[in-house]
Each structure stands twice: as C-alpha cells, then as structure tokens.
Amino acid sequence: MITRRTLIVGTGASLLTGCDSLTNSPTLLSAEDAHRFLQRSVTGRAGLARQFRPEQRSPIFRVNGTHHPNTPEYNAHANNRFVDWRLRVDGLVARPLSLSLAQIQTMPQRAQITRHDCVEGWSAIGKWQGPRLETILQLAGIRDTARYLVFHCADRLGSQPYYESIDLIDAFHPQTILAWSMNDATLSVGHGAPVRLRVERQLGYKHAKYVMRIEAVASLAGIGAGKGGYWEDSNGYEWYAGI
Amino acid sequence: MDASSTPRIVYRHRLFTRLWHWLNALAVLILIPSGLMIFNAHPRLYWGHFGANFDHAWLELPRFPGWVTIPSYYSLSGARHWHLFFALVLGFGLLAYMIASLVNRHFQRDLRIRGRELRPRALWNDFKAHLALRFHDPEAPAAYNIFQKLSYAFVIFVLIPLLIVSGLALSPGMWPWLADLFGGRQSARSVHFIAMAGMTLFLVVHLALVILAGPFNEVRAMVTGWWRVPEDEA
Numbered sequence: 225m226i227t228r229r230t231l232i233v234g235t236g237a238s239l240l241t242g243c244d245s246l247t248n249s250p251t252l253l254s255a256e257d258a259h260r261f262l263q264r265s266v267t268g269r270a271g272l273a274r275q276f277r278p279e280q281r282s283p284i285f286r287v288n289g290t291h292h293p294n295t296p297e298y299n300a301h302a303n304n305r306f307v308d309w310r311l312r313v314d315g316l317v318a319r320p321l322s323l324s325l326a327q328i329q330t331m332p333q334r335a336q337i338t339r340h341d342c343v344e345g346w347s348a349i350g351k352w353q354g355p356r357l358e359t360i361l362q363l364a365g366i367r368d369t370a371r372y373l374v375f376h377c378a379d380r381l382g383s384q385p386y387y388e389s390i391d392l393i394d395a396f397h398p399q400t401i402l403a404w405s406m407n408d409a410t411l412s413v414g415h416g417a418p419v420r421l422r423v424e425r426q427l428g429y430k431h432a433k434y435v436m437r438i439e440a441v442a443s444l445a446g447i448g449a450g451k452g453g454y455w456e457d458s459n460g461y462e463w464y465a466g467i
Numbered sequence: 468m469d470a471s472s473t474p475r476i477v478y479r480h481r482l483f484t485r486l487w488h489w490l491n492a493l494a495v496l497i498l499i500p501s502g503l504m505i506f507n508a509h510p511r512l513y514w515g516h517f518g519a520n521f522d523h524a525w526l527e528l529p530r531f532p533g534w535v536t537i538p539s540y541y542s543l544s545g546a547r548h549w550h551l552f553f554a555l556v557l558g559f560g561l562l563a564y565m566i567a568s569l570v571n572r573h574f575q576r577d578l579r580i581r582g583r584e585l586r587p588r589a590l591w592n593d594f595k596a597h598l599a600l601r602f603h604d605p606e607a608p609a610a611y612n613i614f615q616k617l618s619y620a621f622v623i624f625v626l627i628p629l630l631i632v633s634g635l636a637l638s639p640g641m642w643p644w645l646a647d648l649f650g651g652r653q654s655a656r657s658v659h660f661i662a663m664a665g666m667t668l669f670l671v672v673h674l675a676l677v678i679l680a681g682p683f684n685e686v687r688a689m690v691t692g693w694w695r696v697p698e699d700e701a
Contacts, residue, residue, distance in 0.1 A: 247545040255552035274643030345509035346519035466640025
C-alpha cells in the first residue's frame with residue numbers, strides 16, 4: 225500500500241538517487257579550479273596559515289590514515305632508526321639528491337605550531353619542525369620545466385602505494401616544510417617517521433607521511449591514476465585541498 | 468462589471484527577485500543534504516581552535532540516513548563535489564541579488580522595515596492576523612507583512628552571509644582571521660551547523676506558510692511575478 229509517507233519519502237529518495245548519478249559530473253568538479261583561483265587571488269600565494277602558542281596545542285594529536293607502513297623495507301629502516309634511510313630528490317632537477325636524516329636535521333630549520341584540518345572535519349594543533357622544502361629544492365636545482373612535486377611514500381593502502389603532489393606555489397610557500405620532529409620529539413611512526421610533508425594551507429590528506437622520494441615532474445599524467453594523489457585517484461577527492 | 472467580482476492581479480516580484488529565489492532555493496536544497504553527508508564523516512561538534520575524537524564535543528549525533536543526504540550512499544568526496552559547487556552558486560548568487568536589489572530598489576521598496584511596524588500593538592495585530600490566516604494588508608496587498616520582512620531580512624542579511632563566512636572559515640587556505648572571528652575553526656564549524664539548522668527551520672516555516680496562503684497563487688507569483696489578491700481581502 226502506498227501511504228502518503230512512503231510516497232513523500234520515496235519521491236525524495238528517487239530525487240536524491242537522481243543526484244547520485246551526477247556526483248562526479250565535470251560541471252561539479254570544475255568548482256575545484258574556481259576555488260583554487262579565488263582563494264589564491266584573495267589571500268595571496270604566500271599568505272600564512274594561522275600559527276598558535278605552545279599552550280594552544282591539542283592534548284592528544286590523533287594518528288590518522290596509515291598507522292604503520294609495515295613493509296619489510298620500512299621495518300628494516302625503522303629498526304635501524306633510519307640511519308641507512310635516504311630521501312631521494314630527483315626528476316626534473318639539475319642535481320639529484322640523496323639526503324640522510326642527519327643532513328635533513330642539520331639544514332636551516334623552521335618550527336611552527338599549526339592546525340591540521342582533516343577533510344572529515346576534525347582538527348588538531350601540533351608543533352612541527354624541519355627544513356623548508358624550498359631549501360631542498362634550491363640544493364637540487366629545480367628545472368624550469370618542472371610544475372609539480374610528487375611525494376612517493378613508504379606506505380601502501382590496499383595494493384596501491386601512497387603518494388601525493390603539490391604545485392610549485394605550495395612547494396615554495398614559507399610554511400611548507402619536511403617535518404622530522406613533532407611536539408619537540410622525533411617524529412613517531414604513527415605520524416609519519418622519518419619525514420612527512422607539512423603543507424599548511426591544505427587539508428590533511430595532502431600532508432604525505434613516510435616520504436621516501438620527491439620527484440619533480442612537468443605533468444601528473446602517468447603517475448598513479450594521474451589525478452595527483454592516492455585519495456584523488458581512489459576516491460575522487462579534490463587535488464586542490466585548500467577548502 | 469463590479470470591481471469586487473473582478474480578480475485583482477498585482478505585479479509583486481521583479482524578475483531578478485524571482486530568478487534569485489529559485490536559484491537560491493536550488494542551492495540551499497542541495498547544500499543542506501550534501502552538508503549533512505559531510506557532517507556524517509565526523510558527526511561531532513566542538514568549540515575552539517581544535518577538536519577531534521579525544522576532545523570534548525558539545526554535540527554528538529548519529530549519522531544522518533541516506534534519504535536526507537546527497538549522495539544517498541556514504542561518500543565524503545562526492546558530497547564535497549556538490550557542496551563546494553553550490554557554495555559558489557549561493558555566494559555569488561547572493562552578491563548579484565544584493566547589487567540588483569539596491570539598483571532596482573527592491574530592498575528600499577519591499578524590505579524596508581518602518582518604525583511603526585515594530586510597535587507592540589502593530590506586531591500583536593499582525594500576529595493575530597496570521598493566526599486567522601490573513602497575510603496581507605488590504606490597503607497594500609502587494610506589500611510584505613512585518614513578519615515576512617523580518618524573516619526575509621534576517622535570512623538575506625544575517626543567515627546566508629553567516630553560512631558563507633563560517634563555511635569559508637573552515638578552509639585551511641583562507642585568511643586565518645576568518646576562523647578567529649568565530650573563536651576558532653571548530654567554533655566556525657559549529658556556527659555553520661547551527662546556521663544550517665536555522666535555515667532548515669526557515670525553509671519549513673516558509674513552505675508551511677506558502678501552503679496556508681494558497682500554494683498555486685503563491686508559486687505562480689514567484690514564477691511570473693503576478694499575484695492574485697485573495698477575494699476576501701481585495
């Protein structure tokens with residue numbers, strides 16, 4: 225029997241199901257470029273994310289995403305306190321680098337207390353320290369043809385390796401660092417040891433943990449499924465995560 | 468022909484008001500369900516600059532069911548596609564409407580609240596008229612009554628701007644002072660949710676009054692601009 229309630233709920237549900245089929249339409253997805261353009265137009269390319277005082281930090285900073293890469297290669301590095309681990313910087317650079325953790329720790333450092341905004345809605349505040357990405361890119365001598373940086377990570381989700389990418393505007397942003405320290409301690413495995421990306425004006429899924437290799441590229445095509453990151457490829461998340 | 472037997476038709480809504488009304492209705496009817504799906508990803512609200520699973524939540528709700536969310540299946544990325552597209556429609560639609568309404572004097576002519584309308588006796592009389600389902604002044608049938616003016620002005624000048632600004636305050640890429648304005652990013656998220664609840668309440672009351680006032684005549688007026696004055700009030 226069709227009651228008024230099932231009719232109303234049913235009509236509403238079929239309208240919503242109609243919406244479902246449009247969810248990944250190119251028109252809807254075009255909003256991403258509009259937001260990126262508008263945000264960078266109003267805040268400026270180098271506008272800083274909010275920084276906080278030490279007492280404003282979250283009492284507990286939750287671990288999200290991968291808690292432990294748990295691959296034989298990563299476990300060997302972790303057991304050895306990452307002394308044999310090297311960060312590779314290659315692709316469209318003049319001088320490919322192979323940096324030890326000690327080298328990363330002795331470069332000019334930047335420390336900042338910032339807010340980590342997860343795409344899900346929660347936030348946590350913590351202190352991060354490491355060299356600016358710009359410092360490393362200057363050492364490597366990034367080529368004019370490079371447009372993006374791809375961060376290849378040690379963890380896998382399902383069968384896919386985690387990776388992320390940012391453009392050069394974010395790469396040279398003053399707050400973009402390769403953090404090896406969190407809250408004045410060496411980065412824990414849960415938070416991305418030995419180094420993780422901090423790209424403060426974007427959402428949490430851009431802040432790649434367990435970074436093994438940074439590759440400068442002219443295009444994101446051919447890397448993963450070509451959308452610029454693990455979550456972008458697998459779930460359709462926006463590549464620009466500033467909103 | 469006797470004047471009282473001829474239906475009086477008045478031009479009530481200008482073209483731009485009608486266009487914005489329907490565009491805005493579409494935006495709000497997509498923003499609320501897609502926002503509920505985004506909320507489902509972390510259905511807890513906090514005050515202050517931070518807030519996550521271990522922190523004190525002032526509100527914790529069960530997940531909204533699929534028949535009130537867009538998409539109807541669980542998808543945070545899909546809901547964001549809808550929400551971030553129609554956020555632009557809402558924001559720039561309001562901006563265009565405000566400029567047009569200053570130029571065509573819709574604000575001054577139709578929404579301006581006069582002191583005499585706010586006197587307790589006037590408010591009481593209008594309240595009694597609402598209870599008797601009389602929504603129009605026989606002397607000026609095209610004019611909004613004071614409760615319409617107050618609620619429309621509140622939605623246009625307070626509620627929608629608040630939704631836009633508190634929404635922008637959630638972006639890590641926006642000016643930091645925007646979140647500070649609300650006392651922190653998680654406070655802005657709470658305000659965004661409360662304002663959404665206010666908007667939903669407005670929507671329910673608005674639709675109920677449209678039905679009580681004669682849905683065919685009201686909807687036709689919002690489509691064509693021309694509204695038929697009810698015979699008992701003409």
